[in-house]
Structure formats: C-alpha cells, structure tokens
Amino acid sequence: MNESVSRPTAADAAELLARVRARRPRVHCLMNSVVQKFTADGITAVGAIPSMTSSLDEIADFVARADVLTVNLGTLDAERRHVIRIAVDMANAGGKPWILDPVHCDYSPGRLAFARDLIALGPTVVRGNRAEMALIGEVRASLAIETGPVDHLSDGSVQVTVENGHVWMAGVTGTGCLSGGVIAAFLAVEGNALKAAAAALATTGVAAELAAPEARGPGSFGIAFLDTLASLSADDLLKHARIRHATA
Ligand SMILES: Nc1ncnc2c1ncn2[C@@H]1O[C@H](COP(=O)(O)OP(=O)(O)OP(=O)(O)O)[C@@H](O)[C@H]1O
Ligand SMILES: Cc1ncsc1CCO
Numbered sequence: 001m002n003e004s005v006s007r008p009t010a011a012d013a014a015e016l017l018a019r020v021r022a023r024r025p026r027v028h029c030l031m032n033s034v035v036q037k038f039t040a041d042g043i044t045a046v047g048a049i050p051s052m053t054s055s056l057d058e059i060a061d062f063v064a065r066a067d068v069l070t071v072n073l074g075t076l077d078a079e080r081r082h083v084i085r086i087a088v089d090m091a092n093a094g095g096k097p098w099i100l101d102p103v104h105c106d107y108s109p110g111r112l113a114f115a116r117d118l119i120a121l122g123p124t125v126v127r128g129n130r131a132e133m134a135l136i137g138e139v140r141a142s143l144a145i146e147t148g149p150v151d152h153l154s155d156g157s158v159q160v161t162v163e164n165g166h167v168w169m170a171g172v173t174g175t176g177c178l179s180g181g182v183i184a185a186f187l188a189v190e191g192n193a194l195k196a197a198a199a200a201l202a203t204t205g206v207a208a209e210l211a212a213p214e215a216r217g218p219g220s221f222g223i224a225f226l227d228t229l230a231s232l233s234a235d236d237l238l239k240h241a242r243i244r245h246a247t248a
C-alpha cells in the first residue's frame with residue numbers, strides 16, 4: 001500500500017482546503033428544501049461555488065457545467081426522483097464524482113429502496129448518520145461515511161476516523177447535509193475519495209470547534225460556524241485536525 005496516498009493527514013487537509021479555495025470547483029446540489037441556504041453557504045464558505053436547481057428543464061445544463069454532484073434524498077418526491085436519475089446518469093457518463101446522502105432512509109422502505117438503486121449506480125461517496133448507515137450496510141466500490149460524534153470512513157480496506165466536531169452540530173438542522181456539500185467540493189479537487197472526505201470533515205469539524213466558544217446556542221453557532229469555515233487557516237487544521245487510521 002502506498003501510505004502517502006491512502007492515509008490522509010492534517011497536512012493533506014490543509015493542502016486540499018487551499019486547493020478548493022484556489023480552484024473554486026462548481027458543486028451542483030440536488031438538496032432537500034429544508035437546508036438549501038445553509039448548505040449553499042457552507043459550500044461558498046470553503047471557497048467552492050454551489051448551484052441548487054432541481055428543475056427538470058435545467059438539470060442537464062447544470063450537471064454538464066458542474067465539477068461534482070451532491071444527491072440528497074431529503075424532501076423526496078416523484079419529480080425529484082426523476083431529476084436525480086437524470087443527474088446521476090449524466091455525472092456517470094461525464095466521469096464526474098457524486099455523493100449520495102440517504103437522508104431519512106430509515107423512515108421509509110421506499111426511500112431505502114431508492115437509495116439502494118442509486119448505490120448500484122456507483123456513487124463516489126455515501127454519507128449518512130448512524131441510523132441511516134446502519135440500514136445501508138456495506139457499500140461496495142464506494143467510500144462509506146457514517147458521521148456523528150466521531151466520523152467513520154471506510155473504503156473497504158482502509159478505515160479512518162475524524163474526531164473533530166462539536167455537540168452543537170447535532171443541534172443545527174443540516175450540518176450533515178452541509179458536510180455532504182463540503183465533501184463534494186473536496187472530491188472535485190482530489191481523486192482519492194478517502195483523502196478528500198477526511199479533509200472535508202476535518203475542515204467542518206475544526207471550524208465547529210473553533211466557532212463554539214463564540215456562540216450562545218444553536219442559532220448563533222450556525223452563524224459562527226459559517227464565519228469560521230470561511231476564515232479557517234492551514235495552521236488551524238495542522239493544530240486541531242484529529243484524523244486517525246484504524247486499518248485492520
Ligand atoms: N456529538 C457530536 N460531536 C461532534 N460532532 C458531531 C456530533 N454530532 C454530529 N457531529 C458532526 O455534525 C455533522 C453532521 O453529522 P450528523 O451525523 O448529525 O448528520 P445528520 O444526522 O445527517 O445531520 P442533518 O440531517 O441535520 O443534516 C458531521 O460533520 C458530524 O461530524
Ligand atoms: C429536517 C429535514 N427533513 C428533511 S431533510 C431535513 C434536513 C436534515 O436532514
């Protein structure tokens with residue numbers, strides 16, 4: 001195994017954040033209607049460029065111009081499913097990375113079945129919370145990420161944890177959706193998905209830790225988190241990122 005490629009470090013996180021800011025990748029998001037603004041703000045704060053349309057008329061044009069696609073299953077309906085299939089087919093045909101967030105697949109067998117159909121189409125990353133990933137199970141040929149107090153990443157052979165973050169992240173709706181958008185931004189500039197995703201989650205996690213002392217509760221935390229994401233330095237990541245390897 002080439003360790004420098006498959007074992008992400010805090011230095012990689014700092015380098016990849018600089019790369020996102022320099023290249024400004026376009027991230028197209030098929031995002032639930034609850035947290036479109038927060039997610040777009042998070043993507044912008046790390047230096048990438050979000051677009052959010054889910055219109056059937058326009059999806060092909062937007063995916064064609066995007067560097068990466070985020071597919072989030074929150075607030076799903078029949079039209080959104082149709083648009084998602086078109087967007088995923090286009091991303092695959094164009095060789096573009098895409099990430100699936102199977103939001104609330106634990107609430108609905110139909111949504112779980114749809115998530116499984118999409119996983120068969122080969123997302124670069126599947127990210128969900130503990131309950132969602134417990135149902136999704138093993139994800140072959142993709143990087144699986146379970147977020148929570150500690151984030152667990154597995155590409156099938158290498159396991160990594162990112163131990164950054166703050167408990168208030170669980171008190172703000174959409175930090176998981178936002179992390180999916182930020183992971184997408186990093187996937188656009190780094191072909192090694194494990195390295196890209198670990199860097200992205202260290203970035204959001206360290207930003208949350210540094211923001212929390214500035215906040216009075218979840219409302220002001222959300223704002224401080226975006227402020228800190230936008231101003232996060234390489235030094236912040238080098239000092240505070242806790243990326244660990246747990247390969248069997
Ligand atoms: N208790 C915690 N301590 C530290 N970080 C946390 C904690 N809970 C969640 N996080 C972080 O918050 C982000 C969202 O993770 P979570 O697993 O809560 O996603 P989610 O349930 O999909 O969120 P949402 O549906 O609101 O978007 C991740 O970056 C994760 O690392
Ligand atoms: C609250 C909520 N409902 C559907 S999507 C979403 C955002 C967090 O997953």
Ligand SMILES: [Mg+2]
Nearest residue numbers: 103129176177
């Ligand atoms: Mg979620």
